[in-house]
Amino acid sequence: MLAAPPAGVPALRGRVVRDAPLGAGTWFRVGxxxxxxxxxxxADDLVALLRDLRGETPxxxxGAASNMIIRDGGIAGVTVRLARGFGDVVIEADGIVAGAAALDVTVAETAAAQGxxxxxFLVGIPGTIGGAVAMNAGxxxxxxxxxxxxxxxxTARGVQRFAGADLHFAYRRAALPPRGVVTRARLRAMRGDAAVIAARLNDIRAAREATQPVRARTGGSTFKNPAGAKKAWELIDQAGCRGLRLGAAQVSEKHCNFLINTGGATAAEIEALGEQVRARVRAATGVELEWEIRRIGRPA
Structure with missing residues (x-):
């Protein structure tokens, strides 16, 4: 049985839902x-939550839950999902200001339409701008x-603006303040020929369709590319994991750095399959793959 909602959640103008199912809203459809x-x-409502929420509350x-596994036992404490009020996309002369809930693909398409x-590159990233900033998506x-x-x-102290350099970006990582939540971001862009930009965007979309299982229940790239000449997918393939299955979870035949839910998989099966892949790659190549997908919540 799930725990009761944590005590001390402040009164907000937004919605607070108890025991809210999450699985159907994730790309893996599990959790x-x-x-x-x-x-x-x-944003003011979010600041009030951060200010008044008890420090011990998880x-x-x-965001779009595109690059994560939510475990079968759900998530303890308070889970925030930005939606209405955080999705605006504003065009400027040399860039775009996008709310954290705006989809990466929407921002890419809006920019292209405006020349x-x-x-x-954002058209190739499944997720939201907030998540893209938080993990330096690429x-x-x-x-x-x-x-x-x-x-x-x-943050609990209000909304603060950080320059890109202040976030100390690294590979798939940004240094956000503790319990900091991205609310919007400004992205630089360059004026150009709209037809050329649209063609480039369509080329990326076509390449993604051709090489990735975009129509499957997946979570995007599973493991970070390690330092060295070979990418994660090459190491996984070398270890003989292409098509490997555990229950209804499978390593994609199309791109073996993707795990997929073939139908009815549990979060535990998907995560365990990922650990099998890591073990086989370690044994075959000596390389320790690092998860790129976030794995959050409680086991069943």
């Missing part, structure tokens, strides 16, 4: 419920750190 799922009305932020180049030769002017981050 338990949140003890308390909070959808703040706006706190988790999820703004340099953000096409694809097709570019990362968020390459285009970020600033990000606004809600």
């Amino acid at each position: 338990g419920a949140a003890d308390a799922l909070v959808r703040p009305a706006d 706190f988790t932020v999820i 703004l180049g340099g953000l096409e 694809a097709y030769g570019a990362e968020i750190k390459d285009v970020l002017d600033w990000a606004e981050i809600a």
